[in-house]
Amino acid sequence: MSGDHIVALSGGVGGAKLVLGLSHAVAPEQLTVVTNTADDFDHFGLRVCPDTDTVLYTLGGLSNTELGWGRANETWTFMKTVAALGGAEWFNLGDGDLALHVLRTEALKSGQSQTEVTAAMARSMGIAAAILPMSDQFIQTRVNTPHGQLAFQEYFVRDRCEPQVTGFEFDGIDSAVINPLLLATLEGPVRAIIIAPSNPYVSVDPILAVPGMRAAIKASGVPVIAVSPIVAGTAIKGPAAKMMDELGVPSTVVGVAEHYRGFIDGLIIDQQDATAAADIESSGMPVWVTQTVMKSLDDRIDLANTALAFADQIAGRSQSL
Amino acid sequence: MSGDHIVALSGGVGGAKLVLGLSHAVAPEQLTVVTNTADDFDHFGLRVCPDTDTVLYTLGGLSNTELGWGRANETWTFMKTVAALGGAEWFNLGDGDLALHVLRTEALKSGQSQTEVTAAMARSMGIAAAILPMSDQFIQTRVNTPHGQLAFQEYFVRDRCEPQVTGFEFDGIDSAVINPLLLATLEGPVRAIIIAPSNPYVSVDPILAVPGMRAAIKASGVPVIAVSPIVAGTAIKGPAAKMMDELGVPSTVVGVAEHYRGFIDGLIIDQQDATAAADIESSGMPVWVTQTVMKSLDDRIDLANTALAFADQIAGRSQSL
Numbered sequence: 002m003s004g005d006h007i008v009a010l011s012g013g014v015g016g017a018k019l020v021l022g023l024s025h026a027v028a029p030e031q032l033t034v035v036t037n038t039a040d041d042f043d044h045f046g047l048r049v050c051p052d053t054d055t056v057l058y059t060l061g062g063l064s065n066t067e068l069g070w071g072r073a074n075e076t077w078t079f080m081k082t083v084a085a086l087g088g089a090e091w092f093n094l095g096d097g098d099l100a101l102h103v104l105r106t107e108a109l110k111s112g113q114s115q116t117e118v119t120a121a122m123a124r125s126m127g128i129a130a131a132i133l134p135m136s137d138q139f140i141q142t143r144v145n146t147p148h149g150q151l152a153f154q155e156y157f158v159r160d161r162c163e164p165q166v167t168g169f170e171f172d173g174i175d176s177a178v179i180n181p182l183l184l185a186t187l188e189g190p191v192r193a194i195i196i197a198p199s200n201p202y203v204s205v206d207p208i209l210a211v212p213g214m215r216a217a218i219k220a221s222g223v224p225v226i227a228v229s230p231i232v233a234g235t236a237i238k239g240p241a242a243k244m245m246d247e248l249g250v251p252s253t254v255v256g257v258a259e260h261y262r263g264f265i266d267g268l269i270i271d272q273q274d275a276t277a278a279a280d281i282e283s284s285g286m287p288v289w290v291t292q293t294v295m296k297s298l299d300d301r302i303d304l305a306n307t308a309l310a311f312a313d314q315i316a317g318r319s320q321s322l
Numbered sequence: 323m324s325g326d327h328i329v330a331l332s333g334g335v336g337g338a339k340l341v342l343g344l345s346h347a348v349a350p351e352q353l354t355v356v357t358n359t360a361d362d363f364d365h366f367g368l369r370v371c372p373d374t375d376t377v378l379y380t381l382g383g384l385s386n387t388e389l390g391w392g393r394a395n396e397t398w399t400f401m402k403t404v405a406a407l408g409g410a411e412w413f414n415l416g417d418g419d420l421a422l423h424v425l426r427t428e429a430l431k432s433g434q435s436q437t438e439v440t441a442a443m444a445r446s447m448g449i450a451a452a453i454l455p456m457s458d459q460f461i462q463t464r465v466n467t468p469h470g471q472l473a474f475q476e477y478f479v480r481d482r483c484e485p486q487v488t489g490f491e492f493d494g495i496d497s498a499v500i501n502p503l504l505l506a507t508l509e510g511p512v513r514a515i516i517i518a519p520s521n522p523y524v525s526v527d528p529i530l531a532v533p534g535m536r537a538a539i540k541a542s543g544v545p546v547i548a549v550s551p552i553v554a555g556t557a558i559k560g561p562a563a564k565m566m567d568e569l570g571v572p573s574t575v576v577g578v579a580e581h582y583r584g585f586i587d588g589l590i591i592d593q594q595d596a597t598a599a600a601d602i603e604s605s606g607m608p609v610w611v612t613q614t615v616m617k618s619l620d621d622r623i624d625l626a627n628t629a630l631a632f633a634d635q636i637a638g639r640s641q642s643l
Contacts, residue, residue, distance in 0.1 A: 046428040078397040082421035086446045096417035100403035103424075107367040125407045 004190020007309070008183075008221075009197055010035045012204025013052045014070060015230055015238045016197030017059035019308070020130075022301030023195065024060055026309060029129035033186050034060075037199070038115065038134045039142040039171050039207035040153045044092050045083075047102040048109055051154075052204065053119055053134055054101055061126030069238075072097045091159040116180055131182070135208045138177040142203050143170040153203065162240035165247045171207050179213045187221045193312030194218055195305075196227035198293060200241045201260045202248075215264065224266040224312040224319075228293055228304065229257045232271040237294060253277065258286055266315050269293060269308060287315060325511020328630070329504075329539075330518055331356045333525025334373045335391055336551055336559045337518030338380035340629070341451075343622030344516065345381055347630060350450035354507050355381075358520070359436065359455045360463040360492050360528035361474045365413050366404075368423040369430055372475075373525065374440055374455055375422055382447030390559075393418045412480040437501055452503070456529045459498040463524050464491040474524065483561035486568050492528050500534045508542045514633030515539055516626075517548035519614060521562045522581045523569075536585065545587040545633040545640075549614055549625065550578045553592040558615060574598065579607055587636050590614060590629060608636060 007027055011020050011034055020034050036053040043049070058064045058072055065071045075095035084090050094102065101122060108118045114137040123132050142153035146164040156164060199205050205227075209215055218225060234253055236242045245252035250259070254270040258281045261268065268286055270278065271293040278288045289311045295301045328348055332341050332355055341355050357374040364370070379385045379393055386392045396416035405411050415423065422443060429439045435458040444453050463474035467485040477485060520526050526548075530536055539546060555574055557563045566573035571580070575591040579602045582589065589607055591599065592614040599609045610632045616622045 045424045046431055047424065072403075074399075076397045076399040076417060078395075078417035079400070079421050079424075082393075082418040083425065086421060086425055086443060088421065088425050096397060096399035096420075097403040099417075099420065099424075100400050100407060100409065103366045103368065103400075103420075104404065104407055104409050110367055122407060 004192055005031050006033065006186065006189065006191045007031055007193055007195065008033045008035065008186060008191055009195045010037075010199075010205055010208050011052065011056055011197040012037045012199030013040075013055040016052075016199035016204065017056050018295045018301050019195070019197040019228060019304055020056055021059050021298070022295070022303070022305030023308075024130050025298070025302045026305035029060075032130040033183065034130055034132045035135050035180070035183055035208055036119075036132060037204045037207050038136060039140045039174075040157070040203065041139065042141060042152060042154050044094070044102075044154070045088070047099075047106045049092075049094070049102050050105070050115075050134070053115075053132065054098070056132055057101075057119070057122055057126060057128065060123070060128045060130055060132070063126065071095050092154060116182060131186070133180045133183045133186075135183070135214070136177040136180055136211050138173055140171050140173040140177050140207060140211075142207060143172055144203075145169065157203075157240075162243060166244050167247070169202055169206070171210050174207070174210050175212070177211050179211050179217060184213070184217055187217045191221050191223045193223055193309055193316075194221065194225045195308050195312070196225065196261070196265065198228040198230040198237065200230060200236070200239050200244070201257060202241070202244050209264070219264075224315040225264065226267045226269060226308050226312045226315070227257070227261050227265045228269045228308060229254045229271065229274070231257050232294060233273040255280060258284070258288075262286065267311050269304075269311060287311075325513055326352050327354065327507065327510065327512045328352055328514055328516060329354045329356060329507060329512055330516045331358075331520075331526055331529050332373065332377055332518040333358045333520030334361075334376040337373075337520035337525065338377050338385075339616045339622050340516070340518040340549060340625055341377055342380050342619070343616070343624070343626030344629075345451050346619070346623045347626035350381075353451040354504065355451055355453045356456050356501070356504055356529055357440075357453060358525045358528050359457060360461045360495075361478070361524065362460065363462065363473060363475050365415070365423075365475070366409070368420075368427045370413075370415070370423050371426070371436075371455070374436075374453065375419070377453055378422075378440070378443055378447060378449065381444070381449045381451055381453070384447065392416050413475060437503060452507070454501045454504045454507075456504070456535070457498040457501055457532050459494055461492050461494040461498050461528060461532075463528060464493055465524075466490065478524075478561075483564060487565050488568070490523055490527070492531050495528070495531050496533070498532050500532050500538060505534070505538055508538045512542050512544045514544055514630055514637075515542065515546045516629050516633070517546065517582070517586065519549040519551040519558065521551060521557070521560050521565070522578060523562070523565050530585070540585075545636040546585060547588045547590060547629050547633045547636070548578070548582050548586045549590045549629060550575045550592065550595070552578050553615060554594040576601060579605070579609075583607065588632050590625075590632060608632075
């Protein structure tokens, strides 16, 4: 059903850039962001939710733009003391960041859902968009390597994405329930569903793997537009290109198109990859070529508007059929 | 049995001053500090142990001498973020301090005992003295007031000791087990047992209320010396004098002597209270008058040496009987 509401699927830093653009391109109340929770993990007994928190910090204007992750004006006294006490140092938790993990862990233990906790934090940050964890159940990405399985953050942070990947599993996904608020949103009038330029394997795939997610998105009947996280054969951020190489998939926009084929209605690729557009279109997938590398806020808003225009064009095309 | 080992019973800041003096007056390996754990509490889902941590920070040379509590070089980004998120602000947890609470909570959940956690932290701080929580069980002081019962930290921190007290209860004390390492220490050769100038009602009494504690101390057969936390009718720190007034006990060294009568073998009082010495001695309790107000490290060491000399004198006196 067509309407004004936008649903975006996002991982962490890369996806959150486009999400910020979308929050400016439409009224923030018209934006629902579905966050990947499969890289959530328990560290020091605290529930840490990197992708959800990155979206919170980004929309709340609290991001650390120097580091490229975490909170602005962060201090690190906790980690220094952890080190002095001989505690695990491989995952950096800023002192301010820690407040989210501590309060969240306490709230979850008291019986609140991840959705409720996230909504309360968003409210206190003055965020009007809805930020919805994909599911309230605890799901954990496991990275398969030739030398065994790694927990995602072990692979991603501790081992700096160095191990070769042979595949992924999402522990707990079979018994996970799609976020009920998202289900209700997808049943209401929606204008477009945007897959942000996040890692297809470990940010977007877990969201799509939640039982009922693909069906609910498809049933909404609105265009699903993905923005390629791969530009000129490399990932702007993170291990997406390296993963594609190791999985034997071309680490190109063509590889991204193949990955999402059958599910998305259009792919946005960067102008640096313009020569690949014809190839992808000839296989039946509409392509929009634009600048997808987002440096400024204007870049983010421009890409958001482009994604919405592309979705509207595809919706119009299918209506005229 | 007489020996070189010293056992000190301590609450927080006031007691820790004398404990620091004792750690200089004898070889630190000859010092066992028994800490009050009845003001431990769970905050934000984290186990906070104010007295034990104060002793750790004091002996580890990590105390915040400006604030008079907490850690040196502390930052407060966690609390600022908690406030921004609408979390409870009444109990201040510094960013570095938080590391102890987080690591401790995780270790306790994994099955370690409070004693083991404390020993590991002491080791990492380079502390050679043994710091023993009075019990590994969770005991909580409740403060009775005319308007109902308060958890200790609610009374002490949140309500700034303003409510009138009518008495105290130590939740969990009946099923608590005396720290087995302390029991072993008390069975070995001991030179003296020193009750630091801590609050008699909420710091020392909980220690003495652990089942078997008084008997084990008495069975050691060595002098028990208390240092009065009341000087010239007021407490150097904390609500001891106010509590005595409210409980109808004279808030004087005589009141302290009465409180410990039958258990201690000698009381050290400040020179400002010298005129009370005769009164207390006439009732059969040996008294030593000295400077008990500890401003410098030398003051701490001097008072420690005085307490040990007093204990030795009393031990000699009873041997000569």
